[in-house]
Amino acid sequence: MSAGHAHGAPPEMEPAPAVPSWRLLATLGFAGALAGGLIVTVYSATLPRIEAHRAELVESAVREVLKAPARWDTLYLEGGVLTKTPSAGADRRQLERVFLGYTASDSVIGAAVTAGEPGFSDVISLIFGLEPTRGTLLGMKVLAHKETPGLGDKIEKTPFTSRFDGPATPLRGVKSAPSTPNDLQTITGATISSRTVVNIINNATSRWQPLLQAYLRGGTP
Amino acid sequence: MSDQVPATFDDFLRGVWRENPVVVQMLGLCPTLAVTNSVANGLAMAMATAFVLLGSNLLVSSLKKWIPHEVRITSYVLIIATFVTIADMLLEAAVPVVHKQLGPFVALIVVNCIILGRAEAFASRQSVKRSLLDALGTAAGFTLVLVLLSAVRELLGTGALLGIDLLGPRFEPWVIMVLPPGGFLTLGVVMLVLGWHAKRSTGRANGEGAA
Amino acid sequence: MSTPLVVTASPHLKDRDSTPRIMWHVVLSLLPVIAVAGFSFGISALLVIAATTIGALVTERGFGRGDTLGDGSAVITGILLGLCLPAGLPLWMAVLGGIFGVGFGKLVFGGLGQNVFNPALIGRAFLQAAFPVAITTWPAAGQSFWTLRGDTFAFPFTSAQTDALTEATPLGLHKFEGTLTPLRELILGTTGGSLGETAALVILAGGAYLAWRGYLNWRIPVSVLLSTALLATVMHTVDPTHPDAWFMLFSGGLMLGAVYMATDMVTSPVTNTGRWIFGAGIGVLVVVIRLWGGLPEGVMYAILLMNALVPFINRMTQPRVFGTRRRVPG
């Protein structure tokens, strides 16, 4: 509005002359196209880096919990069975998966399993390495959590994480030093969070271990 | 109030202090409180917001002649959403850790009232130059508050600033500061101080001592 | 007659009770509780209570309106805050709790009578959220009087350095270890816990005295304790691993909370119906948080949550006016 209108009626006050609807649509269409174009351009430009980051994230996590495997297979859960090659029609992104790691000599190290459950503040999600035949743990890494900084967030740090190298499932969270192979010492002041980690692993193990064993036996459970 | 009015430094300053989007206009509170538990997050959020603000103010003010009145809000929203999407992707590509920390709040810039507010109240009526200054000022004001809040919260809550330990290992962190109540509390204290200051200055203006 | 006549509005008479008188009586009735705390946890306990009280008083004096120390309410806030902290808490934290409780729990609302939340509990909630470890480090009861439990004299803003003899509270033991403390120990207070947790009988006696004088409304503690016991019994019957009503009643801060904190008239409903609802709400929340929550104890949060509901409860339970069928809209 111009200064001349500062106190009077602004131009659009009289019933404004109707803007033809084709102009409205055209404007919006143009804006939409422009937006779409811009977004797609930036998307294409950033996609490689973003994908790389994500892949790296998964990779490093799997590497960490499986003790530096030489290679690994991604197994998909389809129709209650683990398979390396899901049927053609299935959308891979919709399927649950685990990562089965091998040594350089192609013997199975174990499987990296992701799982999550509510902790003290919100869902804790983690990945852990499981030796499927004996049911011992290889390692654990917290992927996402909202636990209290300074308390619950100790679950993603050593020494807590290092306690998952070797214990047998099902785990038992204890407050003092472990006395059996199944014992896992929880964090004082964050008992809830550390217990949640224990529970997540136990629940996930009881679900995935039979599936993995079946896969390794090459049949259905 | 139009192109005849030349761009002045005041266009910038106004947003920084006198019409500060957060502490004066009380807009954009959600991101302000949600991301200020560390300076890094606060800064990233401020930058992303500034980017969207500048971009949308620029586009809105340069396209204002072409956008029919009836669809202007819709167009603004489209423009803003575009810049937000871009900011979101750029952040994820550049600093994935921070992007993860900010969670959905980058996307939420779309509904940050500050941006639509500036687009509608200023950019849609002013010259490109003034709109840019206005956007810069508003962004600076927003950044100022975010950095101030996040500095207080991070320092007290962890003893560190930008992750650098400042208060020494024996400092007992005030965990509350990085928790939700601490967010409300910190901004609350800022508002109390501002309120107290305002009361004192009006008290003086009236020739009375501060009671 | 030398002085001019006084003119006042009717009524020209006034009963003897006054707000300061009520407050100081509460302080008086708390003295035995403090004594028991001192007996159980020694000098540290008394120091913590002194520190919270000083924090409360200094804040009230510094930021309150005029001379309000005389009304005694800040002293109560200080003492009650002290009574729900562990004995070994560094004193600087205790002082901070007192400052925060009175400053942000009371004075920003306008001081005595205007606050919505219980100031002592706001102070404690602040401390618990700020220093969750320090505030859940419970020194064991029953050492010699002069033993310092924990890092009482830690330099301000630094963390505890010494490793004192600590002991889990009965509720912590139950929640995290699944062990039940015998009722006898609970009642005698020979367990770990906050200062005021270990004096159930003295607290009940103090409450009875205040209720008899009309200085606290008996409906609230009765309603809190009844609803807690009832719900606990139901849950215990459904699933015997849940503790029974006696354990629920005598563990943790329930007694102190029910008798001294839920009854703060400023932050509880003004109507009798409202008081029953308020108390029942606290009881239910306590049991819910204790049984299913992340924290072993829920009295503080239960009271604070119900405090937030008080304006609502007051609105819903306005008295029915004489000669009408409907209630006053709040």
Next chain:
Amino acid sequence: MWFTSGFAHGVHPPESKELTAQLPIRRMAYPKEIVLPLRQHAGKPATLCVKVGDRVERGDKVGEADGYISVPIHSSAAGKVVDVDWWPHPDGTMAMAVRILVDPYAPQIPRPRMVPHWEGLSVDEVVQAVQDAGVVGLGGAGFPTHVKLAPPKDFPIHTLIINGAECEPYLTSDHRTMAEYPKRVHFGIRVMMQTLGVSKAVIGVERNKPDAIEALTRTIPTDLDITILPLTVKYPQGAEKMLIHAVTGHEVASGKLPVSAGVVVQNVGSAAAIAEVFETGLPLIERIVTVTGHGLTRPANLIVPVGTKLRDLLDQCGGLTADAAQVIAGGPMMGLAQANLDAPITKGTTGIVVLARQETRTERVYPCIHCGRCLDACPVFLNPSLLGDLARVGRYDEMTDAHLSDCMLCGSCSYVCPSNIPLSQLFQVSKAGLRRAQASAP
């Protein structure tokens, strides 16, 4: 029994009635000057009918009733009208008043019968006679009694309730009336019952006056259905709605008059006054006043000529003590504090109470701590705490919603409030503020 003879809530202030409860009623000596405000009753003030310099006899009219809800004013002494001007009124304002210099040598003998004999009068004539005699409620409000004796036809009345509760601390005038003149009370009731056409009357008397109950019971007329109902000792048992609740068990609906519940309430003093008027033939020119309090030298129950200045009355009782601080017209719970001892006794003055300094309210007011005591005290079940908060910020509309209009300003809430908040005063002011707001609204 207790269920029907009391009410919920209320307070127990110290009674302090022992100062005068056993002192027989005496007649006070005539003062040198009397002052008769033309406004001594609810309704329209009387209109002046004498002029400066006129000589009046005892019982002569000095003011005419102005309309139906009004009564005439009569001179309580023989003397000369010396002035007609504004004069301090016991309600704290100034009012037009007739000053009469009492003739020191006059025998103070009234003119022959000015009120007709009761026997044989029709209902309308009785009502007219009561109005002409200037009888108003002696319970305090001063509502013209004849109006209450002629209720609208569409409200059938079944019970006459006589208010002998005298729940105000200190006051004993009704008590002494019942104990010393029970027959007169019964005669008054007879007149009222006949006029109202009711067959049933109940006298409510608080239990702390056993001698009054005994005297009334002893003299009860055999031909009338009169019940004497002992009441719980609690303030404000004498408030109309509380009394009706105690007698009938019903609550008078909010905003309604007692007639809507089929009852009429009259004070025992009013009953005795009607009896006296018809017995002596003299209009209402004197009344029984309790002069008492810990700030007074010689408490007494006195028959006082209407128009006697407080100063003269107090002097007759030995004057104030050194620590006297407050002079109250009426009881200490609802009476009015006096700033000016030149104000006269009016027809509605039940007593004069002089409080000593230590009895007066302290000044320090604390904020409301929401203890809820006021809710437990309020006999009409209001929320004085909320009303007080609303009053402080002047939110009158919301006070109306919270039934401010039902507050009878009994002061129970102020009495119990530990924070010393002058609640009933706030409500009094709010009612006035509300009236003004409504008046100025279109």
Next chain:
Amino acid sequence: MSDLTWILLSALLINNFTLTLFLGLCPFFGVTSKTETALRLGTANVFVMVITSTSVWFLNRFILANAPYLRIISFIIVIASLVQIVEMAIKKLSPTLFRALGIYLPLITTNCAIFGLAIFQTNRGYDLWQGLAFAVGAGLGLTLALALMASIRERLDLADVPSAAQGFGLSLIIASCLALAFMGFAGLGAG
């Protein structure tokens, strides 16, 4: 605790949208001077959240599966348009309902709780029912927070609040106290 119950309770109490996730603060501070209004706004919010959740699920499932980069822009278009249509429909069909709820609809569109709901639901990969539980929990949580705030502010309207604290400052302190109290729900149903 069953999955759906936990999602609902979590959004309602444990991770209350307003008090712990800082979503929807504008109405929380702006439209809470009257309890009545706050309750209505909250109700309108539940309504919009349910609509949002459903439409976002359809959008994600059928249209955006291959174009995640268009989420933000599509969500905002869809939410804004739907709310506008609903607003018009209510205005036409029930003027009383419009008076009570409809006038809050435009305010809700630009409220980040709605948008946050869409984003969270997408990021967490909720299915339709989970999404609905989440929407109802979040909406009720917002309503609860609004109602508590409003009733407290109504009480404090009558209090003698120091002038420096009046207004926004006090509201923030109340919010802080409420958030402290809500920490009592932390860990509910965990461990």
Next chain:
Amino acid sequence: MVLDAILILGGVGLAFGILIALANANLTVWEDPRIGVVTSILPGANCGACGLPGCRSFAEAAVAGTIQVSQCSVATEASRDQIAGYLGVDAGVAVKRVARLLCAGGTDVAIQRAEYRGVATCGAAAAVAGGGKGCTWGCLGLADCERSCDFGAIHMNAHGIPVVDPVACTACGDCVEACPKTLFTILPVDQPLLVQCKNLMVGDDILSQCEVACTACGKCVQDAEPGLISIASGVAVVNQELAALADARAVARCPTNAIVWLSGAQFTRAPVSEAA
């Protein structure tokens, strides 16, 4: 991929565009067109900072006149002015009038009979034995008027009498409403003749209560133009319709200075001798 994007956006946009257009055609309800105009000037931030749910509600309230335009903290000053101008809510101001007090009985000249305790407002004191002031018509000095004035135009002076600042006073009448003794009256600021008393007693009796009371002696009536001043039920009253006839002679012989010749604010001392 660009095609994807354009297709999706275009599709979604078109679908909802059509839906809205349909809705618009079938569901619209008539409303005051000014609401739309005001909404269009408002920032459209829908932030709720005004306490109303969104800009539209604000516009409705502004059109209905139930909210002040300045309540929108987001809009620029210019757009606020624009709205105000459009709605015509900023009416011009007529002849300057101010509030005048009809009492001069401060604590220096009027006696206090009793000590008042209780709610410290004039309204409350008035109900309690007239607040204990000797003259029951006079100012109680507890500043209800000062508090009622939104413009800070009233300040209590050292003797407990409210002094109106004629510059700040907007003649809003709030003080007239507030005073339980109705001591304020609104008069043109250039009307200098004023009787600062409302007591109705005739003669010198009142002087024991207040030194500056009007005794209704009638001297001012004789000294002024006929009809300008009269004694009405015990107090001198200036006939405002004849105010143009006023001159300072009227105040010269007043034995108590109850009638004054003003210049500017009241109670600034010395105007009497100056005028004489």
